Amino acid sequence: MDTLILGVGGLITNLHVEYYEPSHCWYYLLGGVDLTISQIEHNVIQEYEKNPDAFMIRYELPKKVKDIKKLSEEIDKEHQQNIKRYIEVRSKPFDGFHFGSGTPKEKFLDLCVSKSLTHNHVCWSTIRKLIIKKKYGKDF
DSSP states (O other): EEEEEEEEETTEEEGGGGGOOTTSSHHHHHEEEEEEEEHHHHHHHHHHHHHHHHHHHHHHSSSOOOOOHHHHHHHHHHHHHHHHHHHHHOOOOOGOOOOOOOOOHHHHHHHHHHHHHHHHHHHHHHHHHHHHHHHHHHHH
């Protein structure tokens, strides 16, 4: 499905999946394809390389890091948890997704929101791992 007609405040709006990124729930609502972990990480790295200073300002690490190895391990653990949750949400068929109660449309929207949120969590932890690598010059 590449077009969906929705009533918004009494208006009919013609929406296309191309208007949205995978970070937005409407991307999935309009039939957007789930990205793989490697695609998400690749996209984050490409965006970083376009403007590394913007990433360093927006996603700053703590000012004082006593144990960089410990921080790196915590970020890596968080990243693995985010990946696990993203794969879990991504693998659930709509009819098997029981998030709360409500109509089938509400449940489908819940699934779309979960996909966008877990996508964003993987992006965030990828960014943090990338900044540690760039700032300290190595992987841990």
